[in-house]
Amino acid sequence: MNRGQGVTGRTVRVGWALVRHEARLMASLVLWLARRTHGTGGGTAFGYARGEAAMMFGFAFVCVVETVAMSALLAGWPTLHAVVLFLDVYTVVLVVALYAASVVRPHVVTADGLRVRRAVHVDLRIPRERIASVRRELRMTHAEADGELNLAVGSRTTVTVELTEPVAHRSFLGRTRDVRVVRFHADDADGLVRVLTAARQGPAGHAVP
Numbered sequence: 001m002n003r004g005q006g007v008t009g010r011t012v013r014v015g016w017a018l019v020r021h022e023a024r025l026m027a028s029l030v031l032w033l034a035r036r037t038h039g040t041g042g043g044t045a046f047g048y049a050r051g052e053a054a055m056m057f058g059f060a061f062v063c064v065v066e067t068v069a070m071s072a073l074l075a076g077w078p079t080l081h082a083v084v085l086f087l088d089v090y091t092v093v094l095v096v097a098l099y100a101a102s103v104v105r106p107h108v109v110t111a112d113g114l115r116v117r118r119a120v121h122v123d124l125r126i127p128r129e130r131i132a133s134v135r136r137e138l139r140m141t142h143a144e145a146d147g148e149l150n151l152a153v154g155s156r157t158t159v160t161v162e163l164t165e166p167v168a169h170r171s172f173l174g175r176t177r178d179v180r181v182v183r184f185h186a187d188d189a190d191g192l193v194r195v196l197t198a199a200r201q202g203p204a205g206h207a208v209p
Helices: 003-033 050-073 078-104 189-199
Strands: 044-046 107-110 113-118 122-127 131-139 148-151 157-170 176-184
Touching: 003 078, 044 189, 050 078, 107 189, 113 131, 113 176, 122 148, 122 157, 122 176, 131 189, 148 157, 157 189
Parallel strands: 148 176
Antiparallel strands: 044 107, 107 113, 113 122, 131 157, 157 176
């Protein structure tokens, strides 16, 4: 494969990733409007979107104000006005859909393990037998480190999971790397830790192998 074909292939992959991303956002918006969730059957769901609701809707409000202002400024140029109006409205929809994706795709604890999610960008499944420890840990700063995945909401994480062996994390653009420590935010961090710990124990309170 020559260099041109390689660049073309990467461009196509990025393009499809963006298309899938926006399709999932729109599907999440539909689920949110229908008051339904995605992938929570058979498990206990834990949300993480509460802390970013004000920020997201504040941003959406700013976009609406900009849309109104641009409509007034471009009233004399109908074609340009129509294009800018479409882009502005679509931006507002995307912002709301991004928040909706965080609401309808919560973290999920099951008897088989933990599913950690961040809107439509991250969906990491951790088998129960690979969880070495889980604890409530508030962190406001997160340095990049090999083998660690930090999914902060509002610049903070509240749960830390350490693994006995790595799991593969696939990024938004399809790159895969192994992670042994996962930090993420949950609105009810104590409840998540409690339920996940209970799911890892047998009826007598002993860890299930």
